Amino acid sequence: xxxxxxxxxREDDLPTLHDLARRTLMLDSFSPELLAEKLFxxxxxxxxxxxxxxxxxxxxPAGMMQAGARPAAGKAxxxxxxxxxxxxxxxxxxxxxxxxxxxxxxxxxxxxxxAIPGNFFTPGLDPRxxxxxxxxxxxxxxxxxxxxxxxxELSEQFDTSEEEQRIAADDIKVRRAHPAxxxxxxxxxxxxxxxxxxxxxxxAMDNDPPTLHLALKNDRIIAFSAHSTQNREWGFFGPMGxxxxxxxxxxxxxxxxxxxxxxxxxGHHTAVIPWVGPIAFxxxxxxxxxKRVFWRYRLRLSVPRGTKRV
Ligand SMILES: CC(C)(COP(=O)(O)OP(=O)(O)OC[C@H]1O[C@@H](n2cnc3c(N)ncnc32)[C@H](O)[C@@H]1OP(=O)(O)O)[C@@H](O)C(=O)NCCC(=O)NCCS
Numbered sequence: 001x002x003x004x005x006x007x008x009x010r011e012d013d014l015p016t017l018h019d020l021a022r023r024t025l026m027l028d029s030f031s032p033e034l035l036a037e038k039l040f041x042x043x044x045x046x047x048x049x050x051x052x053x054x055x056x057x058x059x060x061p062a063g064m065m066q067a068g069a070r071p072a073a074g075k076a077x078x079x080x081x082x083x084x085x086x087x088x089x090x091x092x093x094x095x096x097x098x099x100x101x102x103x104x105x106x107x108x109x110x111x112x113x114x115a116i117p118g119n120f121f122t123p124g125l126d127p128r129x130x131x132x133x134x135x136x137x138x139x140x141x142x143x144x145x146x147x148x149x150x151x152x153e154l155s156e157q158f159d160t161s162e163e164e165q166r167i168a169a170d171d172i173k174v175r176r177a178h179p180a181x182x183x184x185x186x187x188x189x190x191x192x193x194x195x196x197x198x199x200x201x202x203x204a205m206d207n208d209p210p211t212l213h214l215a216l217k218n219d220r221i222i223a224f225s226a227h228s229t230q231n232r233e234w235g236f237f238g239p240m241g242x243x244x245x246x247x248x249x250x251x252x253x254x255x256x257x258x259x260x261x262x263x264x265x266x267g268h269h270t271a272v273i274p275w276v277g278p279i280a281f282x283x284x285x286x287x288x289x290x291k292r293v294f295w296r297y298r299l300r301l302s303v304p305r306g307t308k309r310v
Contacts, residue, residue: 003057003058004055004056004057004062004092004095005055005056005057006053006054006055006056006095006096006099007053007054007056008051008052008053008054009039009051009052009053009054009064011036011040013052013054014032014035014036014039014040015032016054016061017035017039017052017054017061017064018032018035019061020061020063020064020082020084021035021064021080021082023084023085024082024083024084024085025080025082025129027126027128027129028121028122030121030233031233033233034231034232034233034234035080037119037230037231038066038079038080038119038120038121039052039066039079039080040052041119047070047072048068048069048070049068049069049070049071049104049105050066050067050068051066051067051068051100051103052064052065052066052067052079053065053066053067053096053099053100055083055092055095055096057087057092061084062083062084062087062092063081063082063083063084063087063092063093063096064080064081064082064096065078065079065080065081065082065093065096065097065100066078066079066080066081067079067097067100067103067104068116069104069105069108071104071105071106071107071108074107074108074109074110074303075108075109075110075111075112076100076104076108076110076111076112077111077112077113077114077115077116078097078100078111078112078113078114079114079116079121080114080121081093081096081097081132088131093135094135094139097139101301106303107303108301108303109300109301109303110298110299110300110301111141111298111299111301112296112297112298113125113136113141113296113297113298114294115275115296117196118196118199118200118203118229118230119230120230120274120275121231122149122274122292122294123147123149123274123275123294123296124145124146124147124294124295124296124297125294125295125296125297126292126293126294126295127293127294127295133295136297139299140299141297141298141299142297142298142299143295143296143297144296144297144298145295145296146293146294146295146296147275147276147277147293147294147296148276148279148290148291148292148293148294149272149273149274149275149276149290149291149292149294150272150273150276150279150282150283150288150289150290150291151270151271151272151273151288151289151291152237152260152270152271152273152282152286152287152288153269153270153287154235154260154263154264154268154269154270154271155269157261157264158257158258158260158261158286159257160174160254160257160258160261163250163253163254163257164254166250167215167249167250167251167254170217170249171217171218172215172216172217172222172246172249172251173215173216173217174213174214174215174216174251174254174255174258175213175214175216176209176210176212176213176214176258177201177204177205177210177212177213177214177224178210179205179210181205181214181221182205184214184216184219184220184221185198185201185202185205185221185224186198187220187221188220188221188224188243189201191243192241192243192244193239193241197239197241200226200229200238200239201224201226201239203226203229203230204226204227204228204229207228211226211227211228211229211259211262212224212225212226213225213226213255213258213259214255215242215246215251215254215255217246221243222242222243222245222246222251223240223241223242223243223246223251223252223255224240224241224255225237225238225239225240225241225252225255225256225258225259226238226239226240226259227259227262227263227271228262228263228266231272231274234272235263235266235268235269235270235271235272236271236272236274237256237259237260237263237271237272237273237274238273238274238275240252240255240256240259252281252285253281253285253286256282256285256286257285257286259271260286272291273286273288
């Protein structure tokens with residue numbers, strides 16, 4: 001292989017990275033802004049270490065790979081990766097992966113592909129990226145799960161009034177979140193869905209107006225749904241969740257409809273319901289259909305004896 005130089009990419013490499021990603025990730029369309037969100041947004045500075053590596057061959061960009069690690073969890077992720085078509089099968093992606101591994105802190109036990117909490121492009125590998133599938137399996141990655149993205153048609157507004165009246169009889173109120181809800185959100189996520197979804201709810205709260213809808217009973221949150229926390233140009237739904245004791249009352253569908261109505265009002269014709277999950281729920285209440293299938297891959301790394309997580 002001709003001399004390959006690998007370095008960490010900077011934000012001013014974005015035009016180069018976008019060109020490279022666009023000519024190689026043929027199944028996806030995305031703006032430079034969306035790519036910048038994936039590669040350079042630092043979603044959890046205290047917990048995650050992120051880098052995008054750029055491989056250059058004879059002064060021209062040849063490949064890229066995003067990699068992130070969450071040392072406290074002993075886990076790392078490969079984000080987007082791509083090598084120019086005429087430079088494939090020369091070990092460039094392998095060299096990028098090797099470099100990412102060398103940079104990770106000690107104690108990483110598992111690497112997952114693309115399903116990065118809070119900042120994912122896709123929730124796994126679309127197997128139609130067949131070369132990537134071959135590459136990952138050659139490196140020892142194992143497919144352990146499937147998931148899908150659904151699509152919702154937004155041609156008509158969802159009427160929530162009847163269902164809202166029905167659940168109001170059970171003292172359940174539905175409304176858009178507002179900044180004063182922070183304490184209630186902290187309590188709810190501490191009890192039910194944890195820090196990652198608390199973080200995503202925070203991203204929804206940063207939008208104006210907040211793209212977060214809540215169901216409350218006795219002044220406590222019992223369910224939530226969010227949208228436009230990332231990948232906004234795709235009309236991106238989620239996450240959503242209902243506390244176990246409040247399930248089966250029809251709260252989730254009302255919250256889903258509010259989010260879809262918001263996205264319709266923002267000009268989207270369709271919405272992506274990513275990383276699903278309960279297909280029947282979305283199919284029944286919003287006539288969603290499977291749009292894409294993803295295979296989730298992971299690789300267990302051997303950690304030297306005595307290596308501690310930091
Ligand atoms: C996947 C991709 C990054 C691999 O890049 P690469 O630089 O060609 O990979 P490497 O040369 O390091 O390949 C290492 C090994 O993986 C396997 N492999 C890679 N491509 C393969 C292919 N097309 N068919 C079979 N095996 C393949 C081989 O075992 C290869 O070793 P070998 O050539 O000595 O047999 C490249 O094909 C690509 O950019 N694809 C399009 C983008 C994409 O699908 N990205 C994933 C979604 S984000």
